[in-house]
Amino acid sequence: MKLLLLEDDASTRTHVARTLTAAGHVVDVCANGEDALFLATTNSYAVLILDRMVPGLDGLSALKRMRAAGVATPALLLTAIDGVNDRVEGLESGADDYLVKPFAATELIARVGALARRPPSVEALTTLRVGDLEFDLLKRNVTRAGRRIELQAQEMKLLEYLMRHKGEIVTRTMLLENVWSFHFDPQTNLIESHMSRLRSKVDRGFGTALIHTVRGSGYRIEALPA
Amino acid sequence: MSRLSSFNSGAFRFALLIAGLFALGSLVLLAVVDRSIEAYAQEATVVSLKAETATLMQDWPEGGLAELRDAIAPREQLAIEQPFQYLLLDAHGRRLAGRLPMAAAHSGWGAVAFADDRERETAARPEILRTLGTRLADGALLVVATDTFDVQKLRHRLAAFTIASSIALTLLALIGGYAIGLVFLQRLARVNGAVARIMTGDLAERLPTIGMSPEFDHLSRNLNAMLDRISALMDGLRQLSTDIAHDLRTPLTRLQQRLEAMRASASPEEYEAGIEAALAQIEEIHAIFRALLRIGLIEGGEQARKLETVDLSELVARVAEAYRPTAEDAGRRFSLAIAEGLHAAGDAELLAQLLTNLVDNALQHTPQGVAIAMALRREGARVVIAVSDEGGGIPPDQRGKVLTRFYRLDASRHSPGAGLGLALVAAIAALHRAELVLADNRPGLRVELHFPQAE
Numbered sequence: 001m002k003l004l005l006l007e008d009d010a011s012t013r014t015h016v017a018r019t020l021t022a023a024g025h026v027v028d029v030c031a032n033g034e035d036a037l038f039l040a041t042t043n044s045y046a047v048l049i050l051d052r053m054v055p056g057l058d059g060l061s062a063l064k065r066m067r068a069a070g071v072a073t074p075a076l077l078l079t080a081i082d083g084v085n086d087r088v089e090g091l092e093s094g095a096d097d098y099l100v101k102p103f104a105a106t107e108l109i110a111r112v113g114a115l116a117r118r119p120p121s122v123e124a125l126t127t128l129r130v131g132d133l134e135f136d137l138l139k140r141n142v143t144r145a146g147r148r149i150e151l152q153a154q155e156m157k158l159l160e161y162l163m164r165h166k167g168e169i170v171t172r173t174m175l176l177e178n179v180w181s182f183h184f185d186p187q188t189n190l191i192e193s194h195m196s197r198l199r200s201k202v203d204r205g206f207g208t209a210l211i212h213t214v215r216g217s218g219y220r221i222e223a224l225p226a
Numbered sequence: 227m228s229r230l231s232s233f234n235s236g237a238f239r240f241a242l243l244i245a246g247l248f249a250l251g252s253l254v255l256l257a258v259v260d261r262s263i264e265a266y267a268q269e270a271t272v273v274s275l276k277a278e279t280a281t282l283m284q285d286w287p288e289g290g291l292a293e294l295r296d297a298i299a300p301r302e303q304l305a306i307e308q309p310f311q312y313l314l315l316d317a318h319g320r321r322l323a324g325r326l327p328m329a330a331a332h333s334g335w336g337a338v339a340f341a342d343d344r345e346r347e348t349a350a351r352p353e354i355l356r357t358l359g360t361r362l363a364d365g366a367l368l369v370v371a372t373d374t375f376d377v378q379k380l381r382h383r384l385a386a387f388t389i390a391s392s393i394a395l396t397l398l399a400l401i402g403g404y405a406i407g408l409v410f411l412q413r414l415a416r417v418n419g420a421v422a423r424i425m426t427g428d429l430a431e432r433l434p435t436i437g438m439s440p441e442f443d444h445l446s447r448n449l450n451a452m453l454d455r456i457s458a459l460m461d462g463l464r465q466l467s468t469d470i471a472h473d474l475r476t477p478l479t480r481l482q483q484r485l486e487a488m489r490a491s492a493s494p495e496e497y498e499a500g501i502e503a504a505l506a507q508i509e510e511i512h513a514i515f516r517a518l519l520r521i522g523l524i525e526g527g528e529q530a531r532k533l534e535t536v537d538l539s540e541l542v543a544r545v546a547e548a549y550r551p552t553a554e555d556a557g558r559r560f561s562l563a564i565a566e567g568l569h570a571a572g573d574a575e576l577l578a579q580l581l582t583n584l585v586d587n588a589l590q591h592t593p594q595g596v597a598i599a600m601a602l603r604r605e606g607a608r609v610v611i612a613v614s615d616e617g618g619g620i621p622p623d624q625r626g627k628v629l630t631r632f633y634r635l636d637a638s639r640h641s642p643g644a645g646l647g648l649a650l651v652a653a654i655a656a657l658h659r660a661e662l663v664l665a666d667n668r669p670g671l672r673v674e675l676h677f678p679q680a681e
Contacts, residue, residue, distance in 0.1 A: 102512055154547050180548045184520075184579050185513065187586040187647070193551035 001046035006036040008054040033057025052079040067094035074115040106217035128163040131223025171218035241403020245396040252392040267377035275358040317365030333359040517646040557594035584613040592617030614672035
């Protein structure tokens with residue numbers, strides 16, 4: 001995928017660009033908002049990665065202008081500020097996701113992946129499918145190989161998020177933010193317990209596991225070829 | 227700081243301004259008084275000339291010109307101070323009486339120059355007399371004149387007095403202004419000295435009262451109150467940086483040790499394990515920074531503008547359900563008592579963080595098998611959230627200290643954490659103006675959050 005990276009710190013820029021390239025992306029880099037604005041309006045990117053605080057035209061203002069100019073490309077804001085208002089402001093300025101520095105490389109890659117494959121907003125899905133696992137969104141009904149699986153409300157939300165991002169890595173923070181609206185890291189690892197309960201219902205007793213742990217990163221739901 | 231001179235001082239300039247205004251006022255007053263004196267003098271002259279003429283004419287119809295002439299003569303002789311001069315001409319224009327020059331010989335109002343030869347000191351100075359000529363029935367002419375000299379003199383004296391007193395008062399005002407300016411500057415110099423000492427680092431120094439007037443003292447007191455506030459903030463900041471320096475030393479030292487151990491290690495497995503451990507250590511340091519930054523932002527009031535109505539029932543339930551599996555896996559009994567439909571003005575995300583911190587604490591500082599309870603209820607007008615455990619609790623004398631940054635109970639020194647959880651809880655509670663109560667749960671700790679008012 002072709003990505004645009006706006007970052008003024010040379011060392012961070014090189015590192016992030018290298019990480020994304022290693023993950024199979026093509027990355028255009030720039031160090032100020034004006035360049036980012038020019039590149040975003042003249043090229044077609046899958047995801048924009050914008051550092052919020054750069055000299056001159058800052059990332060947030062550049063993004064506002066891009067949106068005003070009709071650029072609808074998903075945007076991920078990088079920031080060193082972790083205030084609630086800052087994130088709200090970022091999202092209101094047209095950002096689709098928000099990542100606080102410092103971040104792990106895997107976190108960035110996972111979020112870029114999630115943004116790039118975000119389906120066009122109007123698409124109305126009624127059923128999610130991964131292998132023989134089916135999630136009927138209207139009836140809130142989950143079946144695997146035709147057998148009904150009883151899930152609690154939170155397990156259902158967790159599964160829905162995983163299935164909406166099937167094949168992609170979903171990190172712990174992404175789950176905390178999207179399933180529980182926790183925009184911070186609790187000291188206790190909450191996800192593991194939820195995930196093991198979900199797995200015991202979705203995977204146990206079936207031939208192949210669908211939910212996979214990605215070491216050091218997070219989880220992925222995927223029907224791997226046997 | 228630039229030096230001030232008394233001539234430049236506010237008091238001097240003020241005095242200068244007042245003196246100028248006073249002088250201007252005096253001139254206006256002078257002009258007004260002068261005009262009214264003038265008008266009065268005109269009127270008085272007219273009235274007195276008419277009256278004198280009428281008095282003389284009383285005797286005329288019976289006695290004729292001779293009688294009139296005889297009436298004028300003694301009046302002229304009467305006294306030097308006598309205000310009237312006369313001229314009586316017969317029908318042929320011959321002078322019968324009076325000393326006025328012939329130039330005054332016409333009927334009606336007029337003016338004529340006249341030098342009184344009987345008054346030595348004024349002999350040299352002819353004065354202007356006002357005249358009233360009356361044509362008699364037989365063609366004779368009676369002219370009566372009077373001087374306006376006394377009025378002129380009054381006007382001159384008044385003007386001289388006004389100008390002299392204006393100058394005197396102006397000078398006095400300037401001298402006073404200069405003197406007050408000097409005193410004022412001396413006092414200000416003391417204040418400026420205090421300010422200079424504060425700027426060079428003596429933060430305990432306070433401004434002296436300026437004196438002179440209550441408003442200046444009020445200013446001094448306000449500035450001192452501001453300095454007190456700044457000083458308190460600085461102390462907080464200094465404490466924070468000391469705390470940070472102190473408490474980051476532990477994880478940084480561990481990180482250093484790991485890296486040194488890695489340098490000495492040989493196998494790739496050891497390297498990999500070392501890198502993992504070092505990254506975990508760095509994550510711990512980041513977590514401390516994040517928490518500190520959050521606390522700083524919240525205490526700085528950054529979030530204050532974003533309070534909105536929060537559904538506490540939903541929030542507490544969400545946090546509880548997020549923790550239930552983990553708590554059960556960790557061998558704690560988890561119980562809930564949530565009243566429905568309770569709201570409070572707040573920031574949902576910060577309140578969620580507050581609750582997770584409390585539950586994190588309960589999980590970390592209690593042994594297996596104990597009960598942890600979350601409750602939300604209405605108590606009178608207030609809404610109360612309570613998180614309680616049946617663990618070791620916090621001794622009463624330490625309950626205040628645990629709310630400060632980096633404070634850790636001896637019992638928990640060896641469990642993970644940096645001692646920031648409850649400090650963040652306290653900051654968030656303060657932002658919501660909610661009362662934070664640490665109570666004895668007999669056994670264990672009960673943390674209650676009392677929101678000011680249910681909506």
